[in-house]
Amino acid sequence: MRKLESIRKCGASVREIDLGPLASKDWARLVADALRCKAKAAAPLAALIYEKTAGNPFFAIQFIYALVEEDLLAFSRDKSAWRWDLDRIAAKGHTDNVVDLMVARLSRLPTETQRALQGLACVGNSADAATLRTVLEHEVIADLWEALRVELIVHSNGSYKFVHDRVHEAAYSLIPEASRAEAHLGIGRRLAARMPVERREEAIFEIVNQLNRGAALITSINEREQLAEFNLIAGKRAQTSTAYASALNYLEIGAALLIDDCWQRRHDLVFSIELARAQCEFVSGAVDQAEKRLSALSGRATTTIEQPTVACLRVDLYMSIDRSDYAVSVGLEALRKVVGIEWSPRPTEEEAFSEYQGIWVLLGDRTIEQLTDSPLMTDPISLATLDLLVRVAVPAFFVSSHLFAVAVCRAVSLSLQHGNSDASCIAYELFAMLAGPHFGNYDAGYRIGRLGCELVERPELQRFQARTYETFGFVIPWTQHVRAGRDLLTRSFEIASRTGDITYSGYACGQITTNFLLAGDPLVEAQKEAEILYGIGAEASQNLYVALNYFSGVRSRANERFLETYHDSFGELAPAVNQACQSCYDGVNIVASLAKNLGRSDAAALARSFRRPVSGRPIGTIVIHLSRSTDHIALTGLQITPR
Known part of the structure; x- marks a missing residue:
């Protein structure tokens, strides 16, 4: 979903096709075709299936399987045709819930197969054969054969996978709720013990996700501290992938496993967990929590x-x-x-x-x-x-x-x-x-x-790749054509957004849009680029630090103001710009363009216009960068930092 949203924000056309349940007439044709009989003969059975399943294809297919397994739908060899008894089917009182139906189907499987499916369900929707051998502590091919035969799971490229999430859910529900934590803990321990050290980090999520679900049963201090280390590894890996919410979850679990005296006994471990928590809180928008945690950590460092x-x-x-x-x-x-x-x-x-x-x-x-x-x-x-x-x-x-x-x-x-x-x-x-x-x-x-x-x-x-590219892209126009720095600015924005460098994703965003302006590109293109970057940047930085440019000739709102600079106005303009940019108010957009002859009176008027509140609610601070080169003064950046 996030990938599709990013594609939309880039202006690409995305078409969605909704696949709803099959209609009653479609089921009538499907059942008649499957049972190789006339549509009129199959219509009552098709209507009953549709009534029970509301046309859900997966549910309906499983319902038909259940009828066959219960001998309510059978093939007559004597007459070379399928036979069924609607009265018996109706009297059976089948559930209207697909999970309950799947539980009933699974319960008819051999005990060994049920146990193997429960182990697979604990691991997830799929698992390779080696993992299942570790989980169940024996070879699983024979145990899973019956589930493969009735198409509850599939085997592909050495892995076993449930054919549907509902089958997975049903298999997991076969484990008594009171026994689930113990089951996960046992699986996690076996995975951790048998996983080679050099492969442990690669498989850390599999191990930690099992152990965490049974963490309440761990009483050994050493084992709790080892699990905290595992959660730190998992948290850092999630952090590297910019999955900050997931990373915070692992880190918080790791911190909760440690007791009070760990600052004395395991200082490095606690410090690393708390530092990583602060990093994730910062980039995910929880700035107050991050600031408090870092203030406390500065005393522990x-x-x-x-x-x-x-x-x-x-x-x-x-x-x-x-x-x-x-x-x-x-x-x-x-x-x-x-x-x-x-x-x-x-x-x-x-x-x-x-x-x-x-x-x-x-x-x-x-x-x-x-x-x-x-x-x-x-x-x-x-x-x-x-x-x-x-x-x-x-x-x-x-x-x-x-x-x-x-x-x-x-x-x-x-x-x-x-x-x-x-x-x-x-x-x-x-x-x-x-x-x-x-x-x-x-x-x-x-x-x-x-x-x-x-x-x-x-x-x-x-x-510091993002910061390096952004700064050089900022500097290049002083000695080269302004467009020469654009690719670096774009690369900087992409890297900074991906790695959670909030400040420099904002800098790069502002620099890219300003680059379009200074290069004299069509304002329509500049606006489009600004809005794309603004949308991506706002999402990436969680609204902590968003750079924003809007351009003259594109937006004609009454609250737009112009900042224009020329080569001989820098000294006179600086005080007015500093005054003008102290604060901005809700509804105020800064419009920046490269033009000529901004005099002192115009600059003073600009400053006064910024001081007038639109709604009376200050939302942040504006910083405008002006850069002097040998022959002109250029606006090179505009940042708005929301409060």
Whole structure:
């Protein structure tokens, strides 16, 4: 269903065909054909079948099977024809419920077959022969033969599968309710014990889903802690697949299995579970819970790995709710605790320039392109520091341009000294953002940005792939044609949406739509792209952080406002833009277009228009990015962060 919805949002045509029950006349023809008799002779039986099953094909077929098994519908060899007795069939009082009918059918099977079907039902709708041997602790082919013969299950490619969900449901109902937890626990234990360690993670969902259903019966502390570990593995695998609700379920079960003193005895296990819970809560929209959990975890973090890990996630969280000040504060505090870096939240211009100059000293005789051959960074403290620096740099961009410069330059310097890591890729891109606008070195910015993009293609350096692509796609128009960055922005949006990187899916969404605008593409195409991305982004980020652009000439609502920039207006425009973008109100859409000659009076009027509430209910903060290149000022991003 989610795939179909995504296809619809992309504008593709999707046609649905509803397959309802067969009509009475259709059943009359079907029964007559099956029994090889005239329609008039089969009509009473067909009518009875239709009455019992309401025309449901599966139910009707199973009903006919039941009639045959009970000898109420039989083939007469003497007359070479099928015979039935409507009075006997009516007197039998067959159920109107398909599951009850299937239970009755299953109950007539041999005991060994029933037991095998119960085991299969515990595992799921299907299972391979090896799994069933483990579950039932003996060979199952003979036991399942009768179920295969009467077509309750099918055998294909080494696996057995129920022919219908109702058969599965009926087979499971044969297990007394009071015995089900014990049955699942036994199956889970056997699967865990006999599964080779190297295959355990691959089969983790099969194991955990069984053990969790019998977890209430586990009394051993060691076994409970082992099951908590299994749930952590399952949760992380589900998280990797962006199945965050499922991941949270596993992680919460794992946490509930641990007792109070586990923080002392099993610190690593509890910390990992709680951190993963916070990550899933964050990306699935439960920001308050994630913030509380991370605040508590920051007090529990004891190592130089745990402390920056928690701090990095807190920075990302505060960025997603437009609290750049909090994000900077958390990041700077972690830098002070972990590596002893003492920075003011507002460094001086001289400090920023000193950090920038230090990069070229460290680069020495090497060219930027030669940095691709640098070794991988291995020092744990350097890796943790670099992670913190690239996290702090992003909110610093909105708080202090000098802090942004200091953090970015220190991150690049660390990579020059200790080698490349996955965080080096985004560090190089952030430097590309810095080198041109802040220090006038657009060529070096482009070259080092290209370096980051080349590095992030390596399998071992792809953690910040979405961020790297988005930032370089943002930077490219300063030295290349604006369309040259579009593919990178699109790739960034796809990766960020898939991996739950809320902030950068928002950035990429805004950048793509702005790219259409700056490139001069038809506004109809720009609108279509904006609406597609908005729909996908809103779904992917759970409305935490959604970038939104609407364009002039496309929407003619009274609440649309224009922001227009020109090359010589940057200095005069900046105060008005900052004032205009402090808050937005329900019903206000920002319309951005590249045009000419926005004067101070127009900018002031724009600012006043944003301050007038439409409904009086503030919904968030608007941030507009303006970028200076050698010959023009361009609007390069628009973000709306809902509150």
